[in-house]
Amino acid sequence: MQEPKYKRVVLKISGEALAGEKEFGIDQDVINSIADEIKEIRECGIDVAVVVGGGNIWRGRNSPQMDRATADYMGMLATVINALALQDALEKRNIETRVQTAIEMKEIAEPYIRRRAMRHLEKGRVVIFAAGTGNPFFSTDTAAALRAAEIEADVILLAKKVDGVYDSDPMKNPNAQKFDSLEYIDILNRGLGVMDSTATSLCMDNKIPIIVFGINKAGNIKKAALGENIGTFVKG
Numbered sequence: 001m002q003e004p005k006y007k008r009v010v011l012k013i014s015g016e017a018l019a020g021e022k023e024f025g026i027d028q029d030v031i032n033s034i035a036d037e038i039k040e041i042r043e044c045g046i047d048v049a050v051v052v053g054g055g056n057i058w059r060g061r062n063s064p065q066m067d068r069a070t071a072d073y074m075g076m077l078a079t080v081i082n083a084l085a086l087q088d089a090l091e092k093r094n095i096e097t098r099v100q101t102a103i104e105m106k107e108i109a110e111p112y113i114r115r116r117a118m119r120h121l122e123k124g125r126v127v128i129f130a131a132g133t134g135n136p137f138f139s140t141d142t143a144a145a146l147r148a149a150e151i152e153a154d155v156i157l158l159a160k161k162v163d164g165v166y167d168s169d170p171m172k173n174p175n176a177q178k179f180d181s182l183e184y185i186d187i188l189n190r191g192l193g194v195m196d197s198t199a200t201s202l203c204m205d206n207k208i209p210i211i212v213f214g215i216n217k218a219g220n221i222k223k224a225a226l227g228e229n230i231g232t233f234v235k236g
């Protein structure tokens with residue numbers, strides 16, 4: 001068996017990725033294939049924490065008529081819906097899973113407690129972090145950076161609809177060029193849309209590398225976790 005490059009990973013799955021070909025909601029086939037791949041990387045002995053987005057259901061910044069903080073809380077609740085769907089798919093595959101929320105809702109999931117999360121990971125459980133950072137005006141990418149620093153993850157695997165970081169939007173510009181590797185400062189200086197600046201700075205300051213890759217190709221999560229060259233590597 002291939003020796004994994006990383007011992008502990010944070011897998012960030014955007015809401016958009018969970019929607020698959022749909023505009024809105026959850027594509028059960030996508031959730032199933034993500035769960036299959038998480039099972040595979042767990043079986044390689046890699047500790048897996050997952051941060052889920054919510055953009056497939058709600059995004060605070062897309063509701064300008066609403067109070068921003070309220071709209072953002074709605075977005076955080078959307079991530080909890082996604083987290084429960086992923087937990088269900090993982091448990092159907094006999095993977096012990098805990099959801100921890102940054103906003104307490106104890107009837108549904110555990111509250112986020114760092115030491116408890118670390119313990120779950122040590123026991124081989126997959127921990128799904130939901131409700132982002134628990135604060136409005138942040139993103140789930142920032143939550144991924146924060147949790148990765150807290151749980152001492154080796155890398156963030158940023159699963160996206162696009163297969164890496166480009167110099168312009170590849171959906172709009174057919175001549176967009178993909179980067180094989182980048183430094184965080186380049187993302188900030190060039191204003192690349194891969195991550196917001198808060199998440200980017202947090203990763204840069206804490207020297208956490210990220211691998212940005214496309215989720216729509218089966219096997220990519222495993223390849224990224226094993227350290228194969230896919231997508232774009234952003235150096236910490």
Ligand code: UDP
Nearest residue numbers: 015053054055059060072075132133139140
């Ligand atoms: N959100 C927030 N604080 C956080 C994380 C998320 O307020 O720490 C809200 C915000 O409104 C965001 C929504 O939750 O638009 C969904 O998260 P995000 O847009 O990061 O999801 P993704 O783009 O990954 O699907």
